[in-house]
Amino acid sequence: MKRKNLQFESGFRVIPGNRFSQATEMVLPPGQAEGGPENRHRGADQWLYVVSGTGIATVNGKRYSLGEGTLMLIERCDEHEIRNNGDDLLRTLNIYLPPAYGKDGEELPPARR
Numbered sequence: 882m883k884r885k886n887l888q889f890e891s892g893f894r895v896i897p898g899n900r901f902s903q904a905t906e907m908v909l910p911p912g913q914a915e916g917g918p919e920n921r922h923r924g925a926d927q928w929l930y931v932v933s934g935t936g937i938a939t940v941n942g943k944r945y946s947l948g949e950g951t952l953m954l955i956e957r958c959d960e961h962e963i964r965n966n967g968d969d970l971l972r973t974l975n976i977y978l979p980p981a982y983g984k985d986g987e988e989l990p991p992a993r994r
Contacts, residue, residue, distance in 0.1 A: 883898070889972040904976050907972070909964070909970065911966075914963065916962035923957060924989070926977070927975055936971045938953060938955075938964075942960070
């Protein structure tokens with residue numbers, strides 16, 4: 882069993898998981914984005930849950946509104962960008978199956994998944 886109190890302070894933080902899954906916290910200031918045309922997780926699906934704030938998710942060229950309570954599945958290999966288009970911080974909790982990042986926040990190579 883693992884347990885952690887989340888802080889949602891700033892940036893992108895990896896929460897230790899196990900060999901099957903992991904979670905991350907992401908906090909984007911107004912106007913900031915994470916990802917882009919080259920951003921895709923080749924070996925992991927990503928569930929993105931909006932804790933607070935508003936934004937736009939661009940997934941495979943299509944735009945989707947994000948708001949508090951939104952849950953979105955970004956499947957492995959989907960190109961995606963998450964952008965804060967609001968006036969407040971955009972806070973998301975992300976679950977990756979299997980893990981997509983090392984403890985240092987660097988993406989794991991597909992062979993290690």
